[in-house]
Amino acid sequence: MSTNTSIHCITTSTEEGRGLMEERTQELDFEKMELVVVTHVVDAITFWAQNVTEDKTTETIDTILSEKCPTAVRVTGKPSPQKFYGACFSEDRCWYRCKVQQQVDDKFQVSYVDYGNTEVVDRSDLAELPEDLQMPALAKKYKFWGFHLSSEQDSPNYSQGKSFLQNLIYGKKLRINKKSVCFDGTILVQAFQGNHDIGEEVLKFKFARVSLPGNRENPFPAKALQKQTGLWSSIGTQGDSDSPGSLECMPKLRPAFSSQMPPGLTDLSTSTTSMTADKLQTEREQVNEDQPPDAEMVINQLCSQVTGQMLNDARSELQMVKQDLEQKTKKIEKLEEEKSTIQKNAEHLQHQLEEARLELQKATEVRQTEEKSVGVHLDTVIGDSFLQLAQKMEAVKKQRERNPCSTAGDRLLESVTVVVNNRVIMPFSSEKLEVAWDSYRQILKKLRDFQTKGELEDLMKSRNQACSVLLTVINDFLLEVDSLPISERLESLKEVSSSLKAVFTADSNDEVSEVEDQAFEKFCEWKNQKHQNSRSVQHETDMALGALSDWAANTSKFFSLTGKADVTLEAIAEKVDDILRQAESSVCEELNINLSEHGDQEMKLMSNAFHKVIQHIQKEQLLLCDIQEKYKTNKKFKQEMLQWQNSTPKADELLSIKKRIKSLRSQLRWKLVEEGCLEEADELDLPEILKKKEEIAETRNALFQEIRHEREEYIKLCELVKGSFPELVHLYPEAEINSYLSSEGLLLQSLDRDIFDAEPMRELSGRRPLVCTEFQGQKVVLKSYSVDEESEVRMLEQAAQYHRVQSQSPSTVVPLLGLFFGKSDPLAYIMVPYFSIGSLRAVQKINPLMPPDSRKVMRGVLQGLQSLHVAGITHASLNPNNVFVLNREQGIVGDYDFTKTPEQRAVDRGMLAGSISLVAPELRLGQLPSPASDMYAIGGLMLWLHAPDCKAVENEQHELEFTGLQLENRLQSLLSKLLVCAGRLSALEALDDDYFLSLKN
Secondary structure (H helix, E strand, O other): OOHHHHHHHOOOOOHHHHHHHHHHOOOOOHHHOEEEEEEEEOOOOEEEEEEHHHHHHHHHHHHHHHHHHHHOOEOOOOOOOOOOEEEEOOOOOOEEEEEEEEEEOOEEEEEEOOOOOEEEEEHHHEEEOOHHHOOOOOEEEEEEOOEEEOOOOOOHHHHHHHHHHHHHHOOOEEEEEEEEEOOOOOEEEEEEEOOEEHHHHHHHOOOEEEOOOOOOOOOOOHHHHOOOOOOOOOOOOOOOOOOOOOHHHOOOOOOOOOOOOOHHHHHHHHHHHHHHHHHHHHHHHHHHHHOOOOHHHHHHHHHHHHHHHHHHHHHHHHHHHHHHHHHHHHHHHHHHHHHHHHHHHHHHHHHHHHHHHHHHHHHHHHHHHHHHHHOOOOOOHHHHHHHHHHHHHHHHHHHHHOOOOOOHHHHHHHHHHHHHOOOOOOOOHHHHHHHHHHHHHHHHHHHHOOOOHHHHHHHHHHHHHHHHHHHHHHHHHHHHHHOOOHHHHHHHHHHHHHHHHHHOHHHHOOOOOOOOOOHHHHHHHHHHHHHHHHHHHHHHHHHHHHHHHHHHHHHHHHOOOOOOOOOOHHHHHOOHHHHHHHHHHHHHHHHHOOOOOOOHHHHHHHHHHHHHHHHHHHHHHHHHHHHHHHHHHHHHHHHHHHHHOOOOOOOHHHHHHHHHHHHHHHHHHHHHHHHHHHHHOOOOOHHHHHHHHHHHHHHHHHHHHHHHHHHHHHHHHHHHHHOOOOOHHHHOHHHOHHHHHHOOOOEOOOOOHHHOOOEEOOOOOOOOOEEEEEEOOEEEEEEEEEOOHHHHHHHHHHHHHHHHHHHHOOOOEOOOOEEEEOOOOOEEEEEEEOOOOOEHHHHHHHOOOOHHHHHHHHHHHHHHHHHHHHOOOOOOOOOHHHEEEEOOOEEEEOOOOOOOOHHHHHOOOOOEEOOEEOOOHHHHOOOOOOHHHHHHHHHHHHHHHHOOOOOOOEOOOOOEOOOOOOOOHHHHHHHHHHOOOOOOOOHHHHHOOHHHHOOOO
């Protein structure tokens, strides 16, 4: 293509096109434009980018995603299209934020909201994100203002346009001038790289057309788009096709200043091209404005000047490359000369070496001939001596290379050093802390036993002052403990103890009643003496071997043929035997020192030192654990008391709850009366009855909710009363805190029988009525007992005692959910969980347990009975109706009649299992119930489970006879230890029996 044609191709041919270009390239303030970095290219005019000010935000989000996403919960079900999720990108396996666009089975098409690209991921690569990562997307979608694509999506020109823009702007920073925003959120912009409008570059290669309002068609002629004036050189000719996207006018997909150019010309070409293009553009605009008729001639002149300048720069660069090449050629020639010299020297040395070998061979032949002719045969004594000495030297080397602390004595010495040094002592503020606590506890004791109201106020003031002093001392104690390396010291002592016990296995099992105080000193003195002896022997060995080494060096010099030896024959032959003898003697003496073998006296020293170390370790460990426990206790006390330091807690919230409960109970009773009236009316109004039932259910639920709040408030106040505020009981007598405390939290005074919607349990109601209802979302059973003043007190005491044990062993004893007394009848009610077909009798009646299941159930019953016996409680009411089975695997002990004494419960007529009496023989003789009588009942239950049709036969000692039954040997052995008159197993002993030990946990 000629120069005139090229210049013509980069100018506009119509006044309308020139007007549009002037409109798009009007004066812009580049400093006020937004700076973005391109993250994804959609097509030739559409791209995604981030604001450069959000680089740090992107890094922070990526860091958080890399930490949380691998362990985050994976997406289940159908994801929300408005929510952000984390997706694992397939190329780099890193996590990025995304939105789900489409789902097909377990495949999800996602869009990465911070970059703009999309892909399909599996469900396993899609994770839930927390709320703090649901921030707005960092990437925005942009489109060149005034352009639309010139081809369809499936055409070659479309993909070529996308590749062109990808190579031009991807990963680079652009300055954008926002023009408008589309309905879908796409931002219409002018984008600039330097001073170059990117949209014009795309337009010049016909990848897009102008679509500004009023200019629906492209105002530029085809000729005007055949020559590029921006960042790339054109490869077209004068006869290029005018069709859009033709291969002849396609640009290269890499810029002219790409890294594919030779490294030496990259910088020069870049600067020259950019400078030339800018200069050409500026001068061309000036010519177009000032001299329109002669524009083509001026532009041709400018192009000629630019072309000449580029040729001159290229010649200068080529000259510099040639000079550099000449210098490198000279260096190579010099290196070749040095290589030739070295090769000649190597050949000369090789020749001399061959001559020396020939001379040595001749000398060897002459010596061998002389030895044969003379008949001299050297004795092998010297050779054997050297061989033996060399073998002993190997042993010495191995012995010295051993770990210095490999022996038991060395480890013990090191442990003594660790234990004696860096000891942690009780903090100095600990004594002051104890004094402050004693003073505080004395005041609390007086506060619990006060007599008059005036005395109460004085004691409260004294308590507050003592509390303030105590908190000050606690602060000093906590600060001092924080500065102590307690955890590190405990870990160090643990490691030392384990290491010593591994070495002194036999000694650690010996009990030493007393260890002398000087055990450490005597052991260290003996150990130091042993090390000194060892070092002395090693020094003698080093001296002897040094003398032998000097003799060997002189011998080597004497027999050397390459130089003149300054060693005489007398120096070689003199005292050779003495040197060898001394070296062998010293080596043998060092080998004979065995550091791991000790005599009886030495073993006693080590044993005493070991036990002394263990005593020190145990003593210090107890001290450190005591410090840690004090630290936790005082820190907790400080946190609890800071809010009450200058005030006293109040029971106002509890009293307010009680008022609300009273109001709700009144409302509930009134609604129940209204419901009864509606149901007894002559004409039933079913809609009104249903509405009233709903109101009753809502009121009842609100009442139960307030009762739950009441219990929570009681728990808080009881903790305060047990702690530092015992005066609350007397300040708020109407709160009845003492009653709640004495019942261990069981007593619920706000409950009454008539507020429950209960159903009678006729199949289980015998001597006392049982009803089933719901309380706070749980199905429960209400057991009613007739009480008087005496039995009411007994019931509270026994129920509280039972509840305390159940709280400590929750899975082996039936829990008590509450206890309340009727307000309109002399009845007490116990609330327990509802077990459907849960009693042992019901299970055996419907679907009897198999022997393995029976063993599991009875082990659970024994565990519950053991917890009761440890607390000093005799159940005295174990029978098939009072043992419950959960899932045919777990047995738990049921509650008993708390209004009766153990003596009354033990002779109950329900103590039968089939025909087997569960009442122990001693009870029938008038003795009191005991844990042993409970164990007899356990034996009777186990016999009934395995032989339900057994006919009970007792011998003269009132013991059951079961020897004729076909029972498992281990079961029969256990029953023989339970169904006896005396010497029965305890619950703990029964659990350790082979019958239960054989059960796999």
